[in-house]
Amino acid sequence: MARTVRVLLLGFGRVGSAFAALVEERRADLRLRQGLDVRIVGIATSRAAWRGEGPSVGGLLEQVRGGVAFEALPGVACGWDGRRSIEAIDADVVVEAVAAGLADGEPSLTHLRVALGQGRHVATATKAALVRHYAALRALARQNGVHLRFGAATAAALPTVDFARACLAGATIERIEGVLNGTTNFILTRMARAGLAYAEALAEAQRLGIAEPDPSLDVGGWDTACKLVLMANDVWDAGLTLDDVEVEGIAAVSSPDLADAARAGRALKLVGRLERGSDGIAASVGPTALALDHPLGRLEGSEKGVTFWTDTLGQITVSGGQSAPRGAAAALLRDVVHIFTGPWDGPGPEG
Numbered sequence: 001m002a003r004t005v006r007v008l009l010l011g012f013g014r015v016g017s018a019f020a021a022l023v024e025e026r027r028a029d030l031r032l033r034q035g036l037d038v039r040i041v042g043i044a045t046s047r048a049a050w051r052g053e054g055p056s057v058g059g060l061l062e063q064v065r066g067g068v069a070f071e072a073l074p075g076v077a078c079g080w081d082g083r084r085s086i087e088a089i090d091a092d093v094v095v096e097a098v099a100a101g102l103a104d105g106e107p108s109l110t111h112l113r114v115a116l117g118q119g120r121h122v123a124t125a126t127k128a129a130l131v132r133h134y135a136a137l138r139a140l141a142r143q144n145g146v147h148l149r150f151g152a153a154t155a156a157a158l159p160t161v162d163f164a165r166a167c168l169a170g171a172t173i174e175r176i177e178g179v180l181n182g183t184t185n186f187i188l189t190r191m192a193r194a195g196l197a198y199a200e201a202l203a204e205a206q207r208l209g210i211a212e213p214d215p216s217l218d219v220g221g222w223d224t225a226c227k228l229v230l231m232a233n234d235v236w237d238a239g240l241t242l243d244d245v246e247v248e249g250i251a252a253v254s255s256p257d258l259a260d261a262a263r264a265g266r267a268l269k270l271v272g273r274l275e276r277g278s279d280g281i282a283a284s285v286g287p288t289a290l291a292l293d294h295p296l297g298r299l300e301g302s303e304k305g306v307t308f309w310t311d312t313l314g315q316i317t318v319s320g321g322q323s324a325p326r327g328a329a330a331a332l333l334r335d336v337v338h339i340f341t342g343p344w345d346g347p348g349p350e351g
């Protein structure tokens with residue numbers, strides 16, 4: 001018999017709605033292959049919440065895709081937000097896909113504190129609160145005997161922290177390098193392959209919906225820096241913050257820089273680096289000329305990748321993964337499945 005998993009979904013934007021669609025699509029498969037009966041019992045945005053009444057999740061998705069505003073749908077209560085929904089809707093796991101500010105982590109910080117404090121497992125795609133408050137949030141999860149998973153926030157479809165925990169278990173990870181941001185890799189690839197100037201490649205990425213209208217977090221290297229902080233804190237318990245990362249973005253990269261790299265048999269990539277030394281963890285982000293036979297040097301377009309150096313398993317690279325919101329939604333679903341079919345990748349609730 002399948003185990004029922006009641007999901008409260010926070011955020012019904014690009015990633016949240018893709019997650020709801022994926023759960024609908026995969027329900028039978030999840031039952032059959034994972035023994036999980038995953039049911040969305042609530043969906044909250046910043047202004048309204050659906051609490052399992054009225055239309056089904058499939059019906060909600062159809063109407064929202066047809067242009068009806070979420071808060072105008074029957075069964076949707078206005079004036080609710082994520083926090084109120086966590087407090088009022090009984091669920092086994094809170095799945096979070098909300099936009100949050102890097103400065104204070106809100107509203108994600110409140111969501112995570114309230115959900116973990118109430119003994120709910122959490123899977124989140126939102127980095128902001130974790131970047132500043134990971135140690136405290138993890139401690140709260142452990143006190144309450146629940147999992148806090150964030151694979152979707154750490155390069156989404158590309159397995160990074162999940163891969164380290166599951167597949168590198170028992171080895172010591174000494175160094176990590178990653179091309180962790182698809183937008184910047186797309187821009188650098190278009191500059192190198194089509195001879196576009198930085199501004200032209202950025203404009204193309206924005207036209208294709210690859211870059212955000214405000215691309216500063218991506219092109220400034222901050223998105224990569226956030227992912228490094230999350231990885232270092234998960235892998236090494238490093239207590240790293242964004243202030244510990246040296247960050248340089250790609251805005252100053254010019255066509256001659258790319259041409260010089262190509263003549264030297266290299267490709268310029270925005271590389272995030274973590275290295276464990278006797279003084280702690282050195283963390284940096286910056287444009288780097290990688291040899292073409294380097295596994296990350298070959299990544300094209302919005303592809304991402306990460307290389308781990310370990311003492312016993314050698315050097316291992318994972319690359320690829322879908323960059324779109326559906327990939328992030330699938331990473332959230334992967335985390336939900338792992339929470340309920342673990343504990344293959346501890347540390348679990350008891351630390």
Ligand SMILES: NC(=O)c1ccc[n+]([C@@H]2O[C@H](COP(=O)([O-])OP(=O)(O)OC[C@H]3O[C@@H](n4cnc5c(N)ncnc54)[C@H](OP(=O)(O)O)[C@@H]3O)[C@@H](O)[C@H]2O)c1
Pocket residue numbers: 010011012013014015016044045046047048081082083097098099100107125126127152153156323324325326328
């Ligand atoms: N897009 C991607 O491919 C991707 C990949 C990996 C990670 N992420 C991360 O996933 C998160 C969501 O991204 P997205 O692209 O789906 O953003 P989005 O389309 O802007 O959607 C954000 C959602 O968050 C909701 N929200 C904001 N404040 C809330 C609150 N207090 N309570 C409940 N819901 C609230 C918004 O509701 P309203 O409409 O009412 O404001 C909206 O439904 C972000 O943190 C992003 O960095 C995104």
